[in-house]
Amino acid sequence: MMKKYEELMRLCIESASKYRFEAAPNPMVSAIIYDEREDKIISQGVHRKYGENHAERDAVEKAGDCDFSDKTIIVNLEPCAHQGKTPPCADLIVEKGFKKVVIGTYDPNPLVCGQGILKIKNAGIEVVTGVLEDECKELNKVFIKNVTKKMPYVLVKIATTLDSKIVTAGGESKWITGEASREYVQKLRSQHFAILSGSGTVLADNPALTCRIKGERTPDRVIIDRHGKISFDYQVFRDDGARVFLATNNLNRDFPKNVTPVEFANFRDLFSKLYNLGVYSILVETGKTILTAIIKQEMADELYKFVSPKIFGTGLDFIGNLGVYKINEAYKLKFCDMEKVDEDVLIKAKFLYED
Ligand code: AOF
Ligand code: ZN
Numbered sequence: 001m002m003k004k005y006e007e008l009m010r011l012c013i014e015s016a017s018k019y020r021f022e023a024a025p026n027p028m029v030s031a032i033i034y035d036e037r038e039d040k041i042i043s044q045g046v047h048r049k050y051g052e053n054h055a056e057r058d059a060v061e062k063a064g065d066c067d068f069s070d071k072t073i074i075v076n077l078e079p080c081a082h083q084g085k086t087p088p089c090a091d092l093i094v095e096k097g098f099k100k101v102v103i104g105t106y107d108p109n110p111l112v113c114g115q116g117i118l119k120i121k122n123a124g125i126e127v128v129t130g131v132l133e134d135e136c137k138e139l140n141k142v143f144i145k146n147v148t149k150k151m152p153y154v155l156v157k158i159a160t161t162l163d164s165k166i167v168t169a170g171g172e173s174k175w176i177t178g179e180a181s182r183e184y185v186q187k188l189r190s191q192h193f194a195i196l197s198g199s200g201t202v203l204a205d206n207p208a209l210t211c212r213i214k215g216e217r218t219p220d221r222v223i224i225d226r227h228g229k230i231s232f233d234y235q236v237f238r239d240d241g242a243r244v245f246l247a248t249n250n251l252n253r254d255f256p257k258n259v260t261p262v263e264f265a266n267f268r269d270l271f272s273k274l275y276n277l278g279v280y281s282i283l284v285e286t287g288k289t290i291l292t293a294i295i296k297q298e299m300a301d302e303l304y305k306f307v308s309p310k311i312f313g314t315g316l317d318f319i320g321n322l323g324v325y326k327i328n329e330a331y332k333l334k335f336c337d338m339e340k341v342d343e344d345v346l347i348k349a350k351f352l353y354e355d
Pocket of ligand 2: 054055056079080081087088089090
């Protein structure tokens with residue numbers, strides 16, 4: 001049966017993931033009601049929009065007039081135990097008298113956090129936990145960060161040579177990685193609430209910082225320009241429906257209506273303010289200075305490093321001084337995955353912080 005649960009959990013992950021932006025700040029959740037004896041899916045529910053039905057209730061409603069007493073409900077996140085915008089799903093499951101509940105991962109929301117599972121177990125319903133747990137956690141990594149830290153999830157993307165350089169000794173930087181890697185970045189842009197870059201990159205490259213994949217959402221843009229030096233003629237400021245946040249401490253100028261200035265002391269302060277403005281995840285695409293500051297201030301959750309099979313030798317390193325003088329002072333990460341992207345390699349790693 002475990003193989004079957006995993007197969008159904010994969011279906012939940014796939015359906016839930018379509019509602020990333022609509023469901024936020026809620027997690028992405030889908031639930032399947034399954035008849036084990038008949039090996040048949042009765043219904044599938046999804047949490048489609050913040051404030052609307054949770055996945056479990058959606059699945060129950062879709063099942064219609066059904067006897068749930070011999071049915072299993074598979075859900076990628078622990079059913080909630082609290083009264084929020086909607087009533088508790090754990091209560092619904094108990095009330096409908098399900099036989100079994102199969103859960104991907106627990107809900108880190110302090111209002112839930114094991115209470116949903118407890119309610120269901122206390123009602124005498126069998127509970128299976130940890131089915132495709134890693135995948136379920138990965139699906140909702142943004143929600144997990146948001147609900148536990150009240151901060152956006154921050155993914156830092158870099159593209160370097162094999163010797164970790166981003167500019168040649170002659171000052172050239174385009175292009176280091178291949179076309180497939182750059183397409184991959186477009187996909188990453190479509191999955192984040194905002195892209196962050198700095199005035200240096202804007203002045204040097206005048207990038208659009210949009211997602212060029214047809215039909216995908218254009219992410220908001222966060223531009224760091226502490227002293228308010230750059231003019232609003234650059235592409236990142238054009239009015240294309242995306243919100244533009246200018247992180248600056250110079251408020252003595254007129255801002256276009258699509259540009260919102262955000263004063264900030266440091267990156268923790270900035271990200272906390274952005275979180276309160278509905279920026280739940282950020283893809284960082286900057287040069288060395290800002291990248292170094294974000295990592296030094298322990299604000300990065302994950303790093304995607306695209307590595308091109310080239311060596312520059314002398315050139316600019318992707319990162320600067322982090323104040324690491326002893327090996328045990330190093331910033332620690334955990335490798336999560338590695339894949340070949342055409343001629344390049346993509347290394348995915350998560351930062352490990354002590355707290
Ligand atoms: C579930 N199933 O489909 C989702 C859950 O304000 P509410 O009522 O929408 O509650 C939001 C919280 O409920 C959210 O922070 C998370 O802990 C949980 N989300 N739980 O059982 C779902 N979306
Ligand atoms: Zn719920």
